[in-house]
Amino acid sequence: MNWAEFSPEQRSGLYRAIYERRDIRVFRDDPVPPETLARIIRAAHRGPSVGFMQPWDFILVSDVETRVRVKDLFERERQAAAQFFDHSRRSQYLSLKLEGIMEAPVNLCVTCDPTRGEEVLGRNSVPETDLYSTCCAVQNLWLAARAEGLGVGWVSILKLPRLRRILGIPPHVVPVAYLCLGYPVEFHARPVLQAVGWRDRLPLSDLVHYEGWGQQTGNGAWSEVREALASNKEPDPWKRE
Amino acid sequence: MNWAEFSPEQRSGLYRAIYERRDIRVFRDDPVPPETLARIIRAAHRGPSVGFMQPWDFILVSDVETRVRVKDLFERERQAAAQFFDHSRRSQYLSLKLEGIMEAPVNLCVTCDPTRGEEVLGRNSVPETDLYSTCCAVQNLWLAARAEGLGVGWVSILKLPRLRRILGIPPHVVPVAYLCLGYPVEFHARPVLQAVGWRDRLPLSDLVHYEGWGQQTGNGAWSEVREALASNKEPDPWKRE
Numbered sequence: 001m002n003w004a005e006f007s008p009e010q011r012s013g014l015y016r017a018i019y020e021r022r023d024i025r026v027f028r029d030d031p032v033p034p035e036t037l038a039r040i041i042r043a044a045h046r047g048p049s050v051g052f053m054q055p056w057d058f059i060l061v062s063d064v065e066t067r068v069r070v071k072d073l074f075e076r077e078r079q080a081a082a083q084f085f086d087h088s089r090r091s092q093y094l095s096l097k098l099e100g101i102m103e104a105p106v107n108l109c110v111t112c113d114p115t116r117g118e119e120v121l122g123r124n125s126v127p128e129t130d131l132y133s134t135c136c137a138v139q140n141l142w143l144a145a146r147a148e149g150l151g152v153g154w155v156s157i158l159k160l161p162r163l164r165r166i167l168g169i170p171p172h173v174v175p176v177a178y179l180c181l182g183y184p185v186e187f188h189a190r191p192v193l194q195a196v197g198w199r200d201r202l203p204l205s206d207l208v209h210y211e212g213w214g215q216q217t218g219n220g221a222w223s224e225v226r227e228a229l230a231s232n233k234e235p236d237p238w239k240r241e
Numbered sequence: 242m243n244w245a246e247f248s249p250e251q252r253s254g255l256y257r258a259i260y261e262r263r264d265i266r267v268f269r270d271d272p273v274p275p276e277t278l279a280r281i282i283r284a285a286h287r288g289p290s291v292g293f294m295q296p297w298d299f300i301l302v303s304d305v306e307t308r309v310r311v312k313d314l315f316e317r318e319r320q321a322a323a324q325f326f327d328h329s330r331r332s333q334y335l336s337l338k339l340e341g342i343m344e345a346p347v348n349l350c351v352t353c354d355p356t357r358g359e360e361v362l363g364r365n366s367v368p369e370t371d372l373y374s375t376c377c378a379v380q381n382l383w384l385a386a387r388a389e390g391l392g393v394g395w396v397s398i399l400k401l402p403r404l405r406r407i408l409g410i411p412p413h414v415v416p417v418a419y420l421c422l423g424y425p426v427e428f429h430a431r432p433v434l435q436a437v438g439w440r441d442r443l444p445l446s447d448l449v450h451y452e453g454w455g456q457q458t459g460n461g462a463w464s465e466v467r468e469a470l471a472s473n474k475e476p477d478p479w480k481r482e
Binding site for chain 2: 005006007009010011012013014015016017018019020021023034035037038041042043045046047048050051052053054056057058059060061063066077080081084085089093096117119121122123124126128129131132135136138139140142143144146147148149154156157159160167168169170173176177187191193194198201202204207208209210211212214221222224225227228229
């Protein structure tokens with residue numbers, strides 16, 4: 001079966017979602033319509049998975065008491081992590097708002113069950129492909145959310161054994177992503193860490209190698225690709241910084 | 242800055258890419274235009290990353306000798322992995338076409354450098370978030386490729402130490418995804434492993450938990466979400482199996 005080509009407008013929708021997706025930490029308190037929430041979870045379930053393993057589960061959380069416990073866990077970890085930054089970076093780090101656990105109307109933990117399916121086709125060489133699959137599913141959800149005008153923030157500053165205990169997750173299941181979901185106050189033009197000068201976006205040409213690691217001149221067949229990457233001629237709807 | 246809402250057509254483009262993305266193993270030999278290739282690599286570079294770490298690199302490969310070595314590595318691994326399947330599954334496994342290393346006009350290895358950026362904000366609790374970020378970038382690329390009519394196949398049946406040697410990748414850098422890229426002969430309606438009866442798609446309602454692991458009845462606030470997930474009312478353009 002062959003699908004129709006994407007229209008330019010459909011293509012721009014895909015690229016808009018990619019370019020305008022942000023990690024959202026400030027939420028309005030409007031609720032998320034059940035149909036919308038179902039749509040973005042379904043998008044995650046359409047993620048690619050090694051051997052069609054579909055190792056993911058989704059735990060939806062709104063209960064205040066549970067969120068207070070997750071927020072407390074985050075706060076301890078945030079302070080612990082601060083110790084590893086030197087003075088000036090530490091105060092900047094502590095000034096950043098990094099999550100919206102209590103404000104977001106929906107919290108969602110996406111997990112990976114490494115035991116799903118006995119012998120999984122394609123997972124013999126790299127067992128971590130179950131986690132990789134789960135991350136691809138999360139990215140589907142994140143982009144679908146963006147297209148729905150919905151913000152997603154990934155809270156990675158959490159110790160997993162405690163998070164398991166709070167959510168009752170079995171020891172063998174990996175909590176891959178703890179997400180905060182809701183309508184954002186705004187979608188910023190640039191990632192927060194870029195805007196506040198924490199880190200710059202890396203020049204893409206430094207990250208592309210031709211035929212082998214460290215070969216970055218891109219002679220012969222690759223010279224046009226290298227030029228295209230350097231010239232960065234993006235179609236209008238998604239040319240934004 | 243607030244962006245405009247997505248038009249229904251743009252939204253359908255995003256969902257089409259998600260629903261119609263496939264793991265492609267059969268390629269036409271048309272070349273990939275340099276501009277298109279640059280566009281999908283740029284889409285990957287717009288992936289989310291922990292602490293804006295951007296841990297990825299991209300190694301483009303077309304050299305036949307290199308691909309012969311990767312294909313040989315795949316073949317050994319494929320045979321090795323076959324030992325773990327029982328008789329009937331083993332012959333089915335060995336009958337499946339699982340990669341297009343030699344036929345695809347472009348091979349692309351996406352790697353993760355765990356040493357990029359000294360102390361990475363948000364990576365203290367879960368160091369694997371660098372790999373997670375790289376996978377999100379791969380999913381961006383995969384979806385952008387789909388919107389461009391381009392197929393991507395992820396070859397996970399490769400031993401990483403040998404793959405590193407073939408591509409000259411330093412020992413500390415993780416080859417996360419070895420991808421085959423090109424125009425597909427077709428985009429199948431369903432994933433190959435589903436179509437051949439290897440594994441079924443799991444019912445989504447079995448994978449959603451409410452307020453804690455194992456709580457799947459979704460009472461109270463969640464009953465509407467549970468109904469929406471069960472009814473599966475997807476807008477037309479992406480209602481396909």
